[in-house]
Amino acid sequence: MPSRDSILIAVTLGDVNGIGPEVALRAAWDRRAAPGARVVLVGDAAAAAVAARRCRLPAPPAVPDPASPFRGRVALWTPPGSPRVTLRPGRVRVDAARAAAHWIAAAVRGCLDGVFAAMVTAPICKEGLARAGIPFPGHTEMIAGLTGTRRFAMMLCGGGLRVVLATRHLPLRRVPRAVTRAAVTEAAAIASEALPWLGARAGGVAVCGLNPHAGDGGALGREEIDVIAPAIRAARRRGLPVSGPYPADTVFHEALAGRHAAVVALYHDQGLAALKTVAFDTGVNVTLGLPVVRTSPDHGTAFGIAGRGAANPASMAAALRLAADLARRPNPWTRGRG
Secondary structure (H helix, E strand, O other): OOOOOEEEEEOOOOOOOOOOOHHHHHHOOOOOOOOOEEEEEOOOOOHHHHHHHHHOOOOOOOOOOOOOOOOOOOEEEEEOOOOOOOOOOOOOOOOHHHHHHHHHHHHHHHHHHOOEEEEEEEOOOOOHHOOOOOOOOHHHHHHHOOOOOHHHHEEEEEEEEEEEEEEOOOHHHHHHHHOHHHHHHHHHHHHHHHHHOOOOOOEEEEOOOOOHHHHHHHHOOOHHHHHHHHHHHHHOOOOEEEEEEEEEHHHHHHOOOOOOHHHHHEEEHHHHHHHHHHHHHEEEEEEEEEOOOOEOOOOOHHHOOOOOOOOHHHHHHHHHHHHHHHHHHOOOOOOOOO
């Protein structure tokens, strides 16, 4: 039976034709991933059973609702109204995308209702979401919409780095226009607010430059002078520990050396290339600004190896561990502050 201080964490299965069910099950059954936590897998029972056989793990017992008592560490809940799914490993399918979105919404409701202390999301397919007509490009925006959160950011953690993205999934040619004073100030502010929650004990938030050498005094671009430096000044006027802009080819080294607690990267690959170099198998995505705890592994559906039982669950296990840690600390963004 669970201990009195155990917490319940929802783990959505993600796109069933990717590696989500497999890494979710492996992490859920790994007691080292989140000691003291119990896991409710949210998704399709047949998909979970297939993944369990493939991974030579027990199939989780089904529960009729997420608050139902169950023995052991892991159970499975299929939310009412879940779309039927066809298992076709490695294929982009609309039914799988719709089911994944339904399970995410159910997990969010469970967190808001206090049933779950946190949620961890297995990977979904952005192409599938678009084909299904789901009006969100990914988890971050979807969960923000479901919780009514206006201020939010995507942070990646791992290998000693914490990286917040000022812009997320944009074509590179659209990035310069999206890097506004407001976007940079907000990313720096929300990163600063998160530091105590994340357990950072020293250092502030460093902001990357957009151009090589952070613009070299305007010789290689004026975004640092006209946009980024004013945004940093605005953050500092609010009393936030923000500095920069720093050249992106050196600032991550400085963060690893302990001179910065977090780094604001201005576009996706600027931040993730550095993080995945030091934490390719163990990186975790955590959404800042939400009234619920949400983490995920820092990888995608991996359709190329789906159905083989070959996926590495280390990032999912790290996501589960971080979710449990954050759930036990005061969330700086309680409901109503988003």
